[in-house]
Amino acid sequence: MSFHEIRSVAMIKQILIVDDEPMVRMGIAKLVRQCNPDFRAGVAANGVEALEQIARQRPDIMLTDIRMPKMDGLALCKQIHEMKVNIPIVVISGYDDFAYAQKCLTYGVKEYLLKPVTEHELYPVLNKLLVQQDVQAPFSFYKMEEWLERVEAAIMTANFETLAGLLQSWIQEEMTEGSQVDQWERVLTDGMKILVKKLNNHGFATFTANVSPEQFNTIACASQYLQTELFSLYNQLFQWRGGNQKSLFEEAKSYIDEHISEELSLEEVADKMGLAPTYFSYIFKKMTNQTFVQYRMHKRIELAKRLLEMPHYKVVDVGVTIGYQNYPYFTKIFKKVTGCSPTEYRSMLGIK
Known part of the structure; x- marks a missing residue:
């Protein structure tokens, strides 16, 4: 050589x-x-x-x-x-x-x-x-253009489930099958520019995207950039159509708090808010830094602590009142969140 x-x-x-x-x-x-x-x-x-x-x-x-x-x-x-x-x-x-x-x-x-x-x-x-x-296989821009058209339609029709599905399919089928990471900075930033132009051509609102991301070192970085930008574009349309994430978030929290002792599911709350479950889950975590399940669990334990401070409440009844029918499970969750069992918590308060 x-x-x-x-x-x-x-x-x-x-x-x-x-x-x-x-x-x-x-x-x-x-x-x-x-x-x-x-x-x-x-x-x-x-x-x-x-x-x-x-x-x-x-x-x-x-x-x-x-x-x-x-x-x-x-x-x-x-x-x-x-x-x-x-x-x-x-x-x-x-x-x-x-x-x-x-x-x-x-x-x-x-x-x-x-x-x-x-x-x-x-x-x-x-x-x-x-x-x-x-000697890399040539990237199919035709295939990406076809995918961008479907993404555009999902955003303009406010179909978050379809958008999330398109995102997942692209990550799984295109970005992880022998792709070179170096390609994706150019491919994705160019793709976002094209998508923003397509959306702005509708004349309803002015869309913007971050077209200068940091260098992608891994497929995970590229995937995260793509997800962040697509969800951001969806949010921009949501805001333009009069959506208010903050009031929506407060309304969702109030509904959860009012039904905290019930077997409330994410899908049920999303339906009450008029949102797709996937999108509601994304917005909820973005606003609270917690998943729906984590938020519900912490709110239940907060209520349990207040009830335990009332001497007339039996410890077993507290678990049932906040939605945990199984006492050992209630004890396990309480200790996971607070570091002590319900009985130990009440003892620290001087209540027998």
């Missing part, structure tokens, strides 16, 4: 080297830099440090050892696989670890090299992986 062949693959490339032995890290880093002056070698002593670096800047290739403290190579490969970050991984380890290293193949490891690795073994692997990385 000649220098010019390697150089033609790509210009600046980030190579992350993960190994707990300092001399080995330095040796492989030196080989990487000698391979191409445009290669940047980052190093980490274990899987935990590697994940921290990946969160800051996604490398183009990762070279990792197997046996390391804190987090070994197998656990690291598993984490990266679950994060759905498309990083080509090369395991560089000793002969004794070969059977162990084979397990990494289930997590997308591309190559396995034995220590001590030489330039004649490493350079062809780097070249092959970088060539594969640069």
